Amino acid sequence: MIDSPATPQPRLSKNEALERIRQLKRWVVGGSMATFLAVGGLISAHTFNWTLPSIQSDSNQQTQQDTNGGFFNQGSQTNGGSNVGTSNGSQPVTGSGSS
């Protein structure tokens, strides 16, 4: 086979060249925004440690986050220590053992 000589590419007009540059700019801007959003999302997820069970409504998500860590704050504001003291009785009424 005989290689045919390469056909020279036709030169772009100035308007065509400018249009291609504009398209390239749009791709660069769009790609940058998508990358920013993806990385931002990953960082947010890591920062807030979103390991809660999946919640299917916004109102419940609020409730779940409010109770996160609040389990031991329910009930009296005083700690359990204020509810116990040294017994003066000689015999117990009942017992708290391993169950």
Added chain:
Amino acid sequence: MSAHPTAASPSPAPVHPNYRLPAGIGRAAWPAMGTTVVVCAPTERLAEAASQTRELFAIWEQALSRFRDDSELAQVNQQAGHSVPVSALFWDVLTTALAAARATDGLYDPTLGRQMLRIGYDRTFAAIAGGILAGPTARPLAGGGWQGMRLDPAARAVTLPVGVALDFGGIAKGMAVDAALAALTAAGIAPALVNAGGDLAANGTPEAGSWSVAVPGDRMIALYAGALATSGTDRRRWQQGATPRHHLIDPRTGEPVVTDVVAVTVAAPRCAQAEVAAKVALILGERAGRAWLRQHHLAGQCLRENGELWATAGWPAKEDQS
């Protein structure tokens, strides 16, 4: 539940020979939720208090027992991977258990049902006590399955991840004690004390000024209000193959907790809180458990294998030191 005695009939549960009731207070006891439930209340309202509490525990056991094929919990476990509508009671216990799991960074884990089966605790403890079970056929599996659960509050439905099973364990018992006591309070029955296998709470004090409660380490403390719970490795033990087992699983390993702590007792405003806190402190062991209780401003004591006791601030000093 039909086998349970009426409040007026003699209790089938053994009563500690040294237990003594305050003046004007009566006691009723019956088996429920895999343990013995005791109600202490003014004598004239004891029958009412016992009837009300017995009915409540029967309903809770029917919904939450791991050992009843027809329980709501069994139905949810059998349908892992599918959205299952649940009752208001089940939803309340589930969301509370998940709050406890988050508050303890997963050291309390309501999704250790599979791990319990693996170590042989697949039927009531009465049925496995004393026997030697076959060794496990599967490798240990760490917990944390609760993080993959999906809740739909609008439909009040729950979806368990495939391969995950719920076992509420002690928190259901603690919540049942809290609910029973709240019902007694609402009915004007006070002072009253409800004790489910060592997880107990009171809504007032008898004329003596407090409830004297025996706790591990041959100690006795006065309870004025709120709740006490004990978690320990000294009960519910069995043999699986050549391996001794107990019922408290460390969710980090999926195996029974290995610790030099025998029992932890914690006081808290509510019984469910005390129960979870005692379990977490036991799992963490002596040093980290004590720090964890301090961090959460909870008073408690720990009995070590060598018989030594330590206590956090707020826990009463030993009787001979007072």
